[in-house]
Amino acid sequence: MKIALLQTGKTTERHVSEGVGIYTERLKKYCDFGIITIPDLKDTRKMPPREQKEREGKKILDATGKDDLLVLLDKRGRELTTVEFAQWLGKRMQESRKRLLFAIGGPWGFSDEVYAAAAFRISLSKMTFPHQLVRLLFTEQLYRAFTIIRGEPYHHE
Amino acid sequence: MKIALLQTGKTTERHVSEGVGIYTERLKKYCDFGIITIPDLKDTRKMPPREQKEREGKKILDATGKDDLLVLLDKRGRELTTVEFAQWLGKRMQESRKRLLFAIGGPWGFSDEVYAAAAFRISLSKMTFPHQLVRLLFTEQLYRAFTIIRGEPYHHE
Numbered sequence: 001m002k003i004a005l006l007q008t009g010k011t012t013e014r015h016v017s018e019g020v021g022i023y024t025e026r027l028k029k030y031c032d033f034g035i036i037t038i039p040d041l042k043d044t045r046k047m048p049p050r051e052q053k054e055r056e057g058k059k060i061l062d063a064t065g066k067d068d069l070l071v072l073l074d075k076r077g078r079e080l081t082t083v084e085f086a087q088w089l090g091k092r093m094q095e096s097r098k099r100l101l102f103a104i105g106g107p108w109g110f111s112d113e114v115y116a117a118a119a120f121r122i123s124l125s126k127m128t129f130p131h132q133l134v135r136l137l138f139t140e141q142l143y144r145a146f147t148i149i150r151g152e153p154y155h156h157e
Numbered sequence: 158m159k160i161a162l163l164q165t166g167k168t169t170e171r172h173v174s175e176g177v178g179i180y181t182e183r184l185k186k187y188c189d190f191g192i193i194t195i196p197d198l199k200d201t202r203k204m205p206p207r208e209q210k211e212r213e214g215k216k217i218l219d220a221t222g223k224d225d226l227l228v229l230l231d232k233r234g235r236e237l238t239t240v241e242f243a244q245w246l247g248k249r250m251q252e253s254r255k256r257l258l259f260a261i262g263g264p265w266g267f268s269d270e271v272y273a274a275a276a277f278r279i280s281l282s283k284m285t286f287p288h289q290l291v292r293l294l295f296t297e298q299l300y301r302a303f304t305i306i307r308g309e310p311y312h313h314e
Contacts, residue, residue: 013176014175015172015173015175015176015179015293016172016176018171018172018175019170019172019173019176019290022172049313079236079282079283080283080284081283081284081285082284082285085284107313108313124282124284125236125281125282125283125284126236126237126238126282127237127238127239127242127281127282127294127298128238128239128301128312128313129294129297129298130297133176133293133294133297136172136290137284137286137290137294140286140287140290141284141286144285155285156206156264156265156285
């Protein structure tokens, strides 16, 4: 199965890129996983949040292919436990040949157009974490979900 | 205000210790923050989870002073948004001179004795993350909460 993480801006925090690297490597066993990085917007200092979201949203939609199933990682999304996320992932693997494209928004969230185009919204936590750190949380959780699907002894309930 | 994080076993994941180091450094501006590490249990391979939790629980309670307010970071706890966590922290700062002691349990959670001794239980997410990674999530969230309390421009709603 093809899975991609769509992120805005390169990972500049070394501790995050190291952690993401560890889980990306482990994910190779379970799926064809890749990270797509959309360049950061420039000159955002005086740009209103709404305009930032819209410009970024356009880039997200440009990067989304018509055979992609767009899933937003968004604090306004549905909260799942790890086991529920694994079940959700298992269903997507069975029902669709589309690539799963998980998108992490910028600090202001997603534009209305992106919300409209998304098939699912998942929240990793009620709390807000730095968007770079969310990359690490997501890759770990994706790895954890695959170990549950395969019945491997990584996750304890 | 004195705040400590009580953790089981040293942080062996370099990316986690680097990230925790970044936020620990930033926290110096806002509080007297420290990390207390309880040694890992030995020979746990054949030890039943219940016994692991009880032995670990005893160590947690030994490390908890009578002037500490014990707060468990536990997926069975109450989920708060970042702003709610900041409000909760603000209240603790006003009402008490006790040290706030946040404890992260091992992979099997906490013993009944630890639950009984705790004043609060807070959940960082419905999802389960590695207990080392929880250290990073917590220190970032504590830093984020202080920036909200101080009205500093780090967190966006």
